[in-house]
Amino acid sequence: MKRRNGTPSIGEPSNATFADSKCVSRRLEPLVKNHSLLAAERWAVVSTTYPLLRIAMVHHRSNRLRVAQFSCKDWDELPPEFDLLDPSSLEVLPGNKWPTGPYWFQNGWSHTRLLATPKPFLCMRGLREYHTHFQHVDDSWENYRGNREYSLISIVQKVGHKFQDANV
Numbered sequence: 001m002k003r004r005n006g007t008p009s010i011g012e013p014s015n016a017t018f019a020d021s022k023c024v025s026r027r028l029e030p031l032v033k034n035h036s037l038l039a040a041e042r043w044a045v046v047s048t049t050y051p052l053l054r055i056a057m058v059h060h061r062s063n064r065l066r067v068a069q070f071s072c073k074d075w076d077e078l079p080p081e082f083d084l085l086d087p088s089s090l091e092v093l094p095g096n097k098w099p100t101g102p103y104w105f106q107n108g109w110s111h112t113r114l115l116a117t118p119k120p121f122l123c124m125r126g127l128r129e130y131h132t133h134f135q136h137v138d139d140s141w142e143n144y145r146g147n148r149e150y151s152l153i154s155i156v157q158k159v160g161h162k163f164q165d166a167n168v
Helices: 021-032 035-041 152-165
Strands: 043-047 052-058 065-071 081-085
Touching: 021 152, 035 043, 052 152, 065 152
Parallel strands: none
Antiparallel strands: 043 052, 052 065, 065 081
């Protein structure tokens, strides 16, 4: 599938599913098979089973392991949802186990009862939590969709960099 700008899509287009293993391997191959990148970043691919992409990441300073989970249901009509998982149980981590620092909200966010993100989240362009948050409604996913810098693989890399910059 080609994007509006003619570049090939990296990541799952909305008219296909991860369930098609050929599609997964072809679309995620630049990440999954890039052993030098995975080793340099201290990442390991945990799973690529639709709709979840799970990448284990080691924080370089603290040596703590977390699993980044990207729920790619409706990719790329919508950006992926993001969670951090416990590496042993693969359960969603409670907020107090999430990183701290800019962009990381351990306790969710609330302005009023009606304007809230009730779970921990990473506030970053390219993640569903960002684009659906009321403060960013003017910064639509449509502004980034189809841009190579916001392919699924690029989003994973951006999350990895925010993870390394945080306190874990």
